[in-house]
Amino acid sequence: MQDLAHFFISIAQLLSQPVIILVLFCSTFMGIIFGAMPGLTATLGVALLTTLTYSFNESIALVSLLAMYVGAVYGGSYTAILLNIPGTAASAATAMDGYPMAQRDGAGRVLGLTTTASAIGTIIGMLFVVLLSPLITKMALQFTSFEYFLLALFGIIISGTLTSSDLVIKGWIAGLIGLWMSTIGRDQLLMYPRFTFGNPNLDSGLEVVAVLIGAFGIPQIITALRARVKLAKPVRIKRVLPEFGTMLRNLPTIIRSSLIGVGIGAVPGIGEDIAGWVSYGTAKKFSKTPDEFGTGLPEAVISTETSNNACIGGAMIPLLTLGIPGSPPAMMLLGALMLHNITPGPMLLIENPNFIIEVAAILLLASVSMWICGITLARYVTRILEVPQTLFMPVIGLLCVIGSYALGLKIFNLFLMLPIGLLSYFLIQMKYPIAPLVIGVILGPMADTSLRRALMVSQGSIAPIFERPVSLALFSIIVLLILSQIPWFKSLFGRVQREISSKFHHSH
Amino acid sequence: MGEQAKVVARHRELYQLRWMDAISGVLLLAFCVWEIYSATQMPMTESYAGVANVWYVSPALLPLAIGVLLIPLAIMLITRAMRDLGAMKSIYPFIKYQRMHIGEQLGFMSCVFALICYVFLLIPNFDFILVSVLFLLYLIGGFYYCTDVQHWSWFKRTLILAVALTILALIFPSLLSQSPHNDYSDILVLVIIIAGLINLPKAEDPAQSRRKKRGLWVVFLVPVLVGTIFKYMLLVPLPIEGLWVHKVSDTVFYTLFSSKHGNIMDGVSEEDAAALNDAF
Numbered sequence: 001m002q003d004l005a006h007f008f009i010s011i012a013q014l015l016s017q018p019v020i021i022l023v024l025f026c027s028t029f030m031g032i033i034f035g036a037m038p039g040l041t042a043t044l045g046v047a048l049l050t051t052l053t054y055s056f057n058e059s060i061a062l063v064s065l066l067a068m069y070v071g072a073v074y075g076g077s078y079t080a081i082l083l084n085i086p087g088t089a090a091s092a093a094t095a096m097d098g099y100p101m102a103q104r105d106g107a108g109r110v111l112g113l114t115t116t117a118s119a120i121g122t123i124i125g126m127l128f129v130v131l132l133s134p135l136i137t138k139m140a141l142q143f144t145s146f147e148y149f150l151l152a153l154f155g156i157i158i159s160g161t162l163t164s165s166d167l168v169i170k171g172w173i174a175g176l177i178g179l180w181m182s183t184i185g186r187d188q189l190l191m192y193p194r195f196t197f198g199n200p201n202l203d204s205g206l207e208v209v210a211v212l213i214g215a216f217g218i219p220q221i222i223t224a225l226r227a228r229v230k231l232a233k234p235v236r237i238k239r240v241l242p243e244f245g246t247m248l249r250n251l252p253t254i255i256r257s258s259l260i261g262v263g264i265g266a267v268p269g270i271g272e273d274i275a276g277w278v279s280y281g282t283a284k285k286f287s288k289t290p291d292e293f294g295t296g297l298p299e300a301v302i303s304t305e306t307s308n309n310a311c312i313g314g315a316m317i318p319l320l321t322l323g324i325p326g327s328p329p330a331m332m333l334l335g336a337l338m339l340h341n342i343t344p345g346p347m348l349l350i351e352n353p354n355f356i357i358e359v360a361a362i363l364l365l366a367s368v369s370m371w372i373c374g375i376t377l378a379r380y381v382t383r384i385l386e387v388p389q390t391l392f393m394p395v396i397g398l399l400c401v402i403g404s405y406a407l408g409l410k411i412f413n414l415f416l417m418l419p420i421g422l423l424s425y426f427l428i429q430m431k432y433p434i435a436p437l438v439i440g441v442i443l444g445p446m447a448d449t450s451l452r453r454a455l456m457v458s459q460g461s462i463a464p465i466f467e468r469p470v471s472l473a474l475f476s477i478i479v480l481l482i483l484s485q486i487p488w489f490k491s492l493f494g495r496v497q498r499e500i501s502s503k504f505h506h507s508h
Numbered sequence: 509m510g511e512q513a514k515v516v517a518r519h520r521e522l523y524q525l526r527w528m529d530a531i532s533g534v535l536l537l538a539f540c541v542w543e544i545y546s547a548t549q550m551p552m553t554e555s556y557a558g559v560a561n562v563w564y565v566s567p568a569l570l571p572l573a574i575g576v577l578l579i580p581l582a583i584m585l586i587t588r589a590m591r592d593l594g595a596m597k598s599i600y601p602f603i604k605y606q607r608m609h610i611g612e613q614l615g616f617m618s619c620v621f622a623l624i625c626y627v628f629l630l631i632p633n634f635d636f637i638l639v640s641v642l643f644l645l646y647l648i649g650g651f652y653y654c655t656d657v658q659h660w661s662w663f664k665r666t667l668i669l670a671v672a673l674t675i676l677a678l679i680f681p682s683l684l685s686q687s688p689h690n691d692y693s694d695i696l697v698l699v700i701i702i703a704g705l706i707n708l709p710k711a712e713d714p715a716q717s718r719r720k721k722r723g724l725w726v727v728f729l730v731p732v733l734v735g736t737i738f739k740y741m742l743l744v745p746l747p748i749e750g751l752w753v754h755k756v757s758d759t760v761f762y763t764l765f766s767s768k769h770g771n772i773m774d775g776v777s778e779e780d781a782a783a784l785n786d787a788f
Contacts, residue, residue: 055742166525167588169581173536176581180543180574187567192550194567218623225651226615391723394647395730398640401627402734406744411632414747418627422620430528448570455564 003130006354010361020063027064028369029377031071032078036381038085038224038389040396042072042272043216043328048396050209050336051403058340063362065336069329070366073272073309074118074374078381081110090272090311093280093304101296108378112241113298114305115374117254120247121306122367124258125265125313126360129320133349133356136321139470140346145454146464150474152447155268155324157481159436162270166431168485174427175436181206182444189452201412208335210404210413211420211441216328217400218421219428224389240378242371243298250302253283261307265314268439271327272308279307313363320344320356324443328435331442339407523596526589533586536578544575615651618663622646625670630697635750637757638697640731645704648723653716658709665707669700694751732757740765 014020027049034045045068053061076091081098091098094114102110143151156179160171184195185205196202247254257279264275283303284293293300315326316333323345325331337344348355404417424434458464465471483489550568551561563569622643630639646666650659676696711717738744739753740761746753 052737052742055744167529167585169584169588173578173581173585176574176578180571183571183574189565190551190561190567192567194550194571195546221623222616222619225619225647226612228615228651388652390652391648391726394644394651395726397623397626397647398644398730398734401631402636402738405631405747406738406742409745411747414627414631418623421623430532431525444570452565452569455569460562460564 003357006357007130007361010354010358011365014059014063014361014365020060023060023064024067024365024369025373027067028071028366028373031068031073032075032370032373032377032381033384034068035072035075035091036078036385037392038079040220041216041328042069042076042090043212043332044220044396045069045072046329046332046336047209047213047216048399048403050332050339051406054336054339054407058342059358061336061340062359063365065333066359066362067366067369069333070122070309070312070363070370071373072329073312074115074305074370075381076308077114077118077305078111078378079385081114082107082382082385090276090308091304092273093276094301094308096280096294096304097297097300099296100294101298101301104296108237108240109243110301111237111374111378112243113246113301115240115371115378116242116244116247117302117305118309118374119367119371120254121258121261121309122312122363122370124254124306125262125310125316126363126367127313128262128310129313129316129356129363130360132317133321136317137346137349140322143346143470144464144468145450145457146468146471147474148450149447149454150465150471150478151268151322151324152443152450154474154478155443156436156440156447157478158267159270159439160433161481161485162267162274163433163435164431165433170430170432171436174432174434175440178437178440178442179444179447180440181211181437182441183448188445188449201410205445206416206420206441207404207408207410207413208442209332209339209407210417212332212335212438213400213404214417214419214421215424215434215438217396218418219425219434221393221397221400222425223428224393228390237379237382240375242375246298247302250299253286253299253303254306256282256286257303257307258310261310262314262317264307265311265326266317268318268324268326268443270435271315271329272311275311275314276304276308279303309367316359316363320348320359321346323446325439328438331438334442519596522592526592526596529585530589530593533582533589536582536585540575540578540582543571543578547571547575614656614660614663618650618659619647621663621667621670629673631747633693634697634748635694635752636746636748637731637735637752638694638701638750640734641727642697642701642704644727644730645701648727649704649708653719653723654709655712655716662707662709666704669703673700698751736761 014024030049031042031045034040035042046065049065049068053064056064073090076086077094077098080086080091080095081102084095084099086092086095098110098114156175157172160173160175161168162171164171180195182205184202186193186196186203193203260279260282261272261275264270264278265272280293280300280303283300284290287293287297287299289297311327315330318324318326319330319334321344323334323343325334334344342348342352342355400417400421401414404413405411407413424437427437428434454464455462465475484493547568550566550571552563552566552568553561626639626643630642650662650666654662673696708720711720735746735753736757739746739749739757
């Protein structure tokens with residue numbers, strides 16, 4: 001009850017400041033543009049905005065970053081619907097039915113549905129943040145260093161497993177390279193310089209924001225300019241109408257997709273794109289007309305858009321309670337929060353008990369502002385889509401450079417950002433996923449210090465892993481994840497499965 | 509594209525990918541050897557900075573673990589690549605290695621060249637706004653304004669200019685990395701910008717002419733706008749503040765805006781002002 005009261009007080013406080021309302025709408029609109037423009041991503045948007053907002057006060061910065069995140073995840077649906085080119089990976093599944101539906105019923109109708117579905121998805125995700133965060137925090141307070149080490153390892157392994165489009169081992173390799181990159185600099189226990197090559201600029205380690213901007217920004221710039229991508233002229237939209245009747249008829253799909261979105265968002269390192277596809281597949285499975293998927297079904301569009309926006313709330317849960325980002329944009333949010341002296345993790349709720357409620361209030365406002373912007377400003381977004389990539393990508397390059405420099409006022413950050421960007425570009429060309437690399441850089445310090453602290457307490461023994469239920473569960477999942485990718489284990493598992501099912505059939 | 513052509517294209521892509529996997533696997537192995545060797549040089553059990561060390565608190569623990577885990581992964585990557593390449597042996601003649609399209613090659617080289625020059629050569633040495641104008645002029649000029657054919661000659665001419673600049677910098681090392689920064693070296697950047705503008709290929713049709721006008725607006729406005737926001741609103745000093753910042757934006761900003769709040773030097777005598785000048 002007290003939390004509910006605080007929630008409404010937070011909303012009232014935010015709305016009483018005209019600056020915050022202005023920042024909210026501007027950031028959401030900017031987010032929609034970032035999401036809509038192919039080549040620009042929610043992660044890059046949040047990264048560039050971090051550099052612009054780091055001198056602002058905490059509330060304004062948080063409003064701006066979360067509004068950008070929400071807007072960008074939704075914005076990807078514009079190009080998916082209007083041009084059959086997803087603006088972000090999160091909207092790839094939306095294009096499957098969004099584009100044919102727009103051709104048949106008009107883009108205004110589809111955008112009306114996606115706008116409302118995205119807003120509902122964000123709000124349901126926000127509800128889960130409020131409901132689950134205190135429970136997870138309570139559990140996390142019991143965690144020892146072994147659990148933290150295993151959590152970090154789990155984040156890297158699962159992200160590597162689920163984001164690889166080619167071989168799973170490429171995801172693990174990317175994660176381990178990221179983990180190695182996090183060891184550069186003086187270690188936090190003995191202050192010994194590791195892999196610094198005598199360069200004092202490397203003593204404090206790699207600047208996370210510069211790494212993120214390089215890894216997510218530079219490959220996009222090179223790819224877009226290299227191919228000189230030319231988009232077709234999008235259809236002009238007259239009116240965007242929300243269809244509440246259709247939404248009500250698809251209530252079970254909305255609830256199912258939201259749960260999928262929150263669940264996938266909560267898994268470290270994987271984000272909205274996977275949520276969209278899983279939700280699309282599940283909606284098809286449960287549909288009365290699965291054969292019509294791909295021909296422009298409202299149900300399909302609603303399922304993908306609800307789930308990719310619900311993913312935002314899901315990604316915020318491990319970020320706020322454990323300090324482990326649930327999705328690539330959440331990785332950037334983690335960096336931004338730390339710049340504002342907010343350290344996400346179980347201590348956050350103790351030091352600042354109202355913080356999660358404030359985040360929930362901002363998420364609610366962001367989803368409302370996204371809905372208003374989506375319904376009223378859609379036609380302007382389509383006009384911005386006409387700006388060629390070859391004109392705005394060099395500007396993004398300039399923003400990446402000043403953004404990487406501005407956070408530490410070090411030109412050396414640029415010397416890091418560009419090589420990391422080029423390395424990421426080549427890794428992407430070789431189909432290595434980038435998310436595990438970045439999550440490795442982010443979770444590396446936690447993995448390193450937790451492992452050594454844990455071993456220090458246990459005098460070098462790893463027995464405590466098997467004595468504590470959470471660490472045993474995490475350890476088992478990690479081992480199973482790794483074994484599941486080994487061919488002989490796969491065939492053994494298949495044989496066991498076949499044996500069990502044949503015995504089951506015989507007994508019946 | 510016919511069904512057969514699609515299959516060939518898919519196999520060609522896989523073939524090239526597996527070759528790259530094999531090469532990256534070998535590079536990864538070499539990296540692991542170096543990484544493990546470096547980790548073994550870190551304090552393991554001996555004392556460091558007066559603190560007695562044990563193996564499980566050693567800073568080498570995680571790097572060693574990473575190196576040891578990466579080795580089997582690199583071997584798996586190479587084996588998988590070799591197995592797939594072996595399986596594709598019978599179709600080698602149909603899936604000959606295909607190089608990147610010449611336009612894409614040029615696009616890649618041009619873009620990487622611009623980024624490297626901008627980050628490593630221009631930003632640390634010259635006025636940020638001027639070098640940003642130069643960076644945008646090169647990229648927007650080459651990719652947005654020029655046609656594919658024009659882009660090639662634009663790239664060649666810029667390459668010649670970059671070589672000339674490097675030779676100049678070698679002959680007159682004082683042009684680079686001066687502390688405090690000398691505004692006069694920025695004149696060189698200004699000259700290159702003007703040369704670039706003169707060098708822009710002629711518009712072939714009205715549409716290209718419109719692109720030129722639009723592109724130039726972006727080239728000149730964006731760096732000034734971004735520089736102004738960062739320097740005067742977010743109070744972030746730019747990497748190098750030279751000719752433009754000192755002579756133009758500071759003058760405009762402090763004359764138009766700061767004068768309303770009174771000059772900081774008001775009431776300071778001429779002697780004190782001179783002393784302050786000497787001090788800084």
